[in-house]
Amino acid sequence: MSLEASIRLTLGPLNLEMELTIDEDEVVALLGPNGAGKTTLLRAIAGLVPFRSGHVVLDGKVLEDTATGQYVPTERRPIGFVFQDYLLFPHLSVLDNVAFGLRSRGTPRRAAADKAIQWLDRVGLKSYARAKPSELSGGQRQRVALARALAPDPRLLLLDEPLSALDVTTRAEVRRDLKHHLASFQGIRLLVTHDPLEAVALADRLIVIEAGRLVQTGTSAEVTERPRSQYVADLVGVNLLRGAADHGSVQLPGGTAVAAAGAESGEVFAVIHPRAIAIYRSRPEGSPRNVWPGRASNVELLGNRVRVRIEGEVPLVAEVTPAALKELELVEGGEVWLSFKATDVMVYPA
Amino acid sequence: MRRERVPIVVLVPAAIGAAFFILPLLGLIVRSPWRDAVTALTAPETVEALKLSLLASLSATAVGLVLGVPLAWMYARVEFPGRDLLRALTTLPMVLPPVVGGIALLLAFGRRGLFGSWLDSTFGITLPFTTAGVVMAETFVAMPFLILTVEAGLRSMDRRYEEAARALGASRWRVFTRVTLPLIGPSLFAGAVLCWARALGEFGATITFAGNFPGVTQTMPLAVYLLLETNHQEASFILSLVLLLISLVVLVGLRDRWLGSA
Numbered sequence: 091m092s093l094e095a096s097i098r099l100t101l102g103p104l105n106l107e108m109e110l111t112i113d114e115d116e117v118v119a120l121l122g123p124n125g126a127g128k129t130t131l132l133r134a135i136a137g138l139v140p141f142r143s144g145h146v147v148l149d150g151k152v153l154e155d156t157a158t159g160q161y162v163p164t165e166r167r168p169i170g171f172v173f174q175d176y177l178l179f180p181h182l183s184v185l186d187n188v189a190f191g192l193r194s195r196g197t198p199r200r201a202a203a204d205k206a207i208q209w210l211d212r213v214g215l216k217s218y219a220r221a222k223p224s225e226l227s228g229g230q231r232q233r234v235a236l237a238r239a240l241a242p243d244p245r246l247l248l249l250d251e252p253l254s255a256l257d258v259t260t261r262a263e264v265r266r267d268l269k270h271h272l273a274s275f276q277g278i279r280l281l282v283t284h285d286p287l288e289a290v291a292l293a294d295r296l297i298v299i300e301a302g303r304l305v306q307t308g309t310s311a312e313v314t315e316r317p318r319s320q321y322v323a324d325l326v327g328v329n330l331l332r333g334a335a336d337h338g339s340v341q342l343p344g345g346t347a348v349a350a351a352g353a354e355s356g357e358v359f360a361v362i363h364p365r366a367i368a369i370y371r372s373r374p375e376g377s378p379r380n381v382w383p384g385r386a387s388n389v390e391l392l393g394n395r396v397r398v399r400i401e402g403e404v405p406l407v408a409e410v411t412p413a414a415l416k417e418l419e420l421v422e423g424g425e426v427w428l429s430f431k432a433t434d435v436m437v438y439p440a
Numbered sequence: 441m442r443r444e445r446v447p448i449v450v451l452v453p454a455a456i457g458a459a460f461f462i463l464p465l466l467g468l469i470v471r472s473p474w475r476d477a478v479t480a481l482t483a484p485e486t487v488e489a490l491k492l493s494l495l496a497s498l499s500a501t502a503v504g505l506v507l508g509v510p511l512a513w514m515y516a517r518v519e520f521p522g523r524d525l526l527r528a529l530t531t532l533p534m535v536l537p538p539v540v541g542g543i544a545l546l547l548a549f550g551r552r553g554l555f556g557s558w559l560d561s562t563f564g565i566t567l568p569f570t571t572a573g574v575v576m577a578e579t580f581v582a583m584p585f586l587i588l589t590v591e592a593g594l595r596s597m598d599r600r601y602e603e604a605a606r607a608l609g610a611s612r613w614r615v616f617t618r619v620t621l622p623l624i625g626p627s628l629f630a631g632a633v634l635c636w637a638r639a640l641g642e643f644g645a646t647i648t649f650a651g652n653f654p655g656v657t658q659t660m661p662l663a664v665y666l667l668l669e670t671n672h673q674e675a676s677f678i679l680s681l682v683l684l685l686i687s688l689v690v691l692v693g694l695r696d697r698w699l700g701s702a
Contacts, residue, residue, distance in 0.1 A: 138603050164606040165615075171607035177600055181622040190618075191608035242609060 119293030170239030349379035516594035542648025593627025
């Protein structure tokens with residue numbers, strides 16, 4: 091039981107080319123910046139966006155295949171879709187919203203209402219059955235949207251930025267509930283988010299997508315430990331370099347060589363944690379093999395740490411304590427030296 | 441709070457403009473022979489004209505809904521060649537002098553008309569100078585108001601609700617009846633009322649295409665005109681008041697329920 095999709099399409103500036111396979115025993119999150127094509131991919135799987143070539147196969151049943159011309163319209167796909175701002179029908183009661191899918195698929199009125207009530211009970215909103223969506227809070231709407239999508243027993247659950255419409259205080263609570271409902275749902279689960287925290291909290295596997303292409307996939311630990319794109323590196327907050335390994339060093343495209351203990355050969359990524367980078371006012375003398383000058387360009391307070399962006403041959407971010415920053419008398423634009431040890435560079439194949 | 445003084449160059453023309461509308465209404469109300477009101481209103485011709493007017497205008501609205509809503513949907517949702525031209529043609533009656541509309545209807549559906557002669561010889565159907573002809577004339581003039589209002593409603597609604605309904609398994613018909621129509625409800629209602637009010641007041645196209653036969657094609661506006669022409673001025677004033685009252689009720693109803701009073 092799985093979802094298998096291969097989709098190529100062009101929509102405005104977006105050029106999407108994605109293949110993915112999702113099994114029933116995992117919750118998968120599509121993670122990527124705005125405009126990467128996450129929502130479009132979800133909509134294409136639902137049959138709401140036509141694609142140039144490819145196919146969507148659910149549980150071995152072809153939903154769409156451009157090669158054979160097969161197309162099952164959205165309304166006949168066994169899907170549940172939770173939209174970004176929920177799109178609860180404003181003219182229908184909460185109960186009728188949840189019963190809508192059941193009624194559409196032919197369940198008699200009475201049975202549909204009974205089942206809708208059960209679902210509202212499950213999401214803790216039974217007492218709101220007669221209310222209109224406009225009377226609910228954001229978190230309650232999210233739960234109604236989830237109940238509405240799940241009530242007709244879909245095989246595939248698609249969630250588009252399920253928590254982004256919520257304020258920070260309710261988000262954590264709704265996220266916990268959502269995780270619970272995702273775990274109890276028997277079917278394939280795919281959600282879209284641009285929030286790494288949400289992705290890591292809700293999903294077993296991440297698919298990182300940028301500019302319509304898959305850049306990385308794996309468990310959240312795999313992705314965050316070994317970023318394969320600047321986007322992921324920025325999310326995780328580490329320095330990511332790419333170059334050619336040459337027995338103990340990594341040659342960067344600009345000509346700089348970074349000493350890296352683990353480097354052997356071939357194209358590699360090198361990750362340096364900002365904490366591992368030390369900043370000096372003058373050229374330091376010592377054991378670290380990587381020493382070069384730069385210019386502090388952006389000083390940013392982050393909790394009890396200060397992140398300093400240093401421009402130079404190789405732009406890097408260093409992290410120091412506020413006390414250290416004060417002692418350095420560091421100002422934006424000031425000349426500095428930085429250093430880090432070859433053993434602090436983690437290297438893995440590109 | 442200090443109130444801003446309205447400049448005199450605005451105030452004077454605005455006051456004259458308002459008076460221009462209020463004075464005729466005042467004249468109608470003050471000069472109407474209220475003593476004869478009951479007699480005029482219960483006269484058989486009046487009752488007949490009123491009944492016919494209501495029947496024809498409501499029928500025209502019904503036809504407008506059945507034909508106009510799908511047309512509005514086509515304009516709002518389907519890209520087809522010549523769409524803008526077709527929209528212009530179907531809204532032309534809004535600016536066309538109604539009498540011209542009546543003549544055009546005669547030339548198309550009159551007994552010797554382009555399609556009228558065929559209808560007559562094939563089915564024995566004659567439209568001009570019948571009650572059906574009244575409905576046609578009123579629909580011709582009034583339906584564009586409904587089409588434009590409903591199209592605007594369809595264009596401004598959030599179509600993603602329709603996608604949400606489809607993703608829940610709703611057929612296209614169910615999406616239309618359970619989601620689209622309720623969501624454009626205010627536009628639909630406003631369009632229907634505008635269409636009905638326009639049909640109720642229709643004069644030029646009706647008298648040209650359907651004539652002025654009491655009980656068959658003589659609607660209220662026609663009756664008012666006839667009474668005025670035949671020296672029954674008092675009765676025509678009373679009927680005019682009735683039409684004024686209906687219009688007022690419609691306007692107030694529209695404002696309060698759907699257009700949102702300021």
